[in-house]
Amino acid sequence: MAYDPDEHYKRLAETYDGNWADRPQYVSWMADRIMSWLEPSPGDRIADIGSGTGLFLSRLMDIASPEAPILCVDPSQPMLDLLPEDPRLTPLCATAEQIASGEVSMPVPAVDAFVFKEAIHHVKDIPGTLSGLADRLNPGGRILIVSLPPRLRYPLFEAALDRFAEGQPEEDDLVKAMRDTGLKTDHTIEEFTVTIDRDHWLKLVRNQWMSVLSTFSQEEITAGVEEIRNRYPESPISYPDRFVFVRGIKE
Numbered sequence: 001m002a003y004d005p006d007e008h009y010k011r012l013a014e015t016y017d018g019n020w021a022d023r024p025q026y027v028s029w030m031a032d033r034i035m036s037w038l039e040p041s042p043g044d045r046i047a048d049i050g051s052g053t054g055l056f057l058s059r060l061m062d063i064a065s066p067e068a069p070i071l072c073v074d075p076s077q078p079m080l081d082l083l084p085e086d087p088r089l090t091p092l093c094a095t096a097e098q099i100a101s102g103e104v105s106m107p108v109p110a111v112d113a114f115v116f117k118e119a120i121h122h123v124k125d126i127p128g129t130l131s132g133l134a135d136r137l138n139p140g141g142r143i144l145i146v147s148l149p150p151r152l153r154y155p156l157f158e159a160a161l162d163r164f165a166e167g168q169p170e171e172d173d174l175v176k177a178m179r180d181t182g183l184k185t186d187h188t189i190e191e192f193t194v195t196i197d198r199d200h201w202l203k204l205v206r207n208q209w210m211s212v213l214s215t216f217s218q219e220e221i222t223a224g225v226e227e228i229r230n231r232y233p234e235s236p237i238s239y240p241d242r243f244v245f246v247r248g249i250k251e
């Protein structure tokens with residue numbers, strides 16, 4: 001089945017935030033980690049690229065204001081429609097590539113930070129896009145990428161883990177692309193242990209909550225759920241959620 005990200009997020013938008021509803025610790029952990037990697041100051045102009053519903057923006061919103069709102073960039077209007085109505089958020093329906101190339105203008109010519117939280121894998125030309133975005137940074141500005149590594153340790157069925165790995169950029173490639181922009185680059189892996197009710201997890205898989213699951217037919221999903229059920233007989237299920245953090249700073 002052909003995978004169409006627009007269709008995937010259109011279908012998923014309504015249930016997206018609910019996927020994490022029973023894992024508030026994870027959401028606040030991630031929001032904290034993003035904050036501490038970005039070290040933003042009040043008044044900084046921040047653009048969240050692939051912002052989706054803005055689920056992880058709570059901490060950044062504390063330092064945003066109606067005068068310096070967070071620019072939430074996403075090509076999926078259904079996801080943007082679910083952003084909280086708040087004068088500290090400005091939605092912009094566009095891709096990372098359109099911002100990087102200047103095809104779509106931002107309300108300000110340059111920003112202090114671009115954040116990509118689990119969105120860089122949707123970008124086709126990562127080096128070219130990062131380079132275009134680096135040109136749109138103020139001095140001292142940062143680009144932060146938060147991305148899942150190709151090999152997940154999620155309790156998924158084997159075919160999904162393999163297909164996910166095929167579509168996900170490697171940490172080394174992200175680091176190289178960031179370095180090649182001329183930004184001072186550092187990186188690490190951060191880990192959070194997820195503990196989730198087994199039935200809830202199976203429901204998420206059935207609902208094809210990750211983009212990669214949308215590439216499987218209903219029959220394949222049903223077989224995959226059975227595979228998970230057999231492999232993980234106990235509830236709750238615990239697994240390490242690992243994230244690559246790559247940061248570039250314009251000196």
Ligand SMILES: C[S@@+](CC[C@H](N)C(=O)[O-])C[C@H]1O[C@@H](n2cnc3c(N)ncnc32)[C@H](O)[C@@H]1O
Pocket residue numbers: 005009049050051052053054055056073074075076079094095096097116117118119122123124
């Ligand atoms: C996994 S979601 C992450 C949303 C949000 N950052 C979060 O962590 O909750 C990926 C988002 O990237 C968006 N996206 C897809 N293609 C994109 C592109 N070329 N440029 C920017 N965002 C894109 C999708 O519409 C979706 O909202």
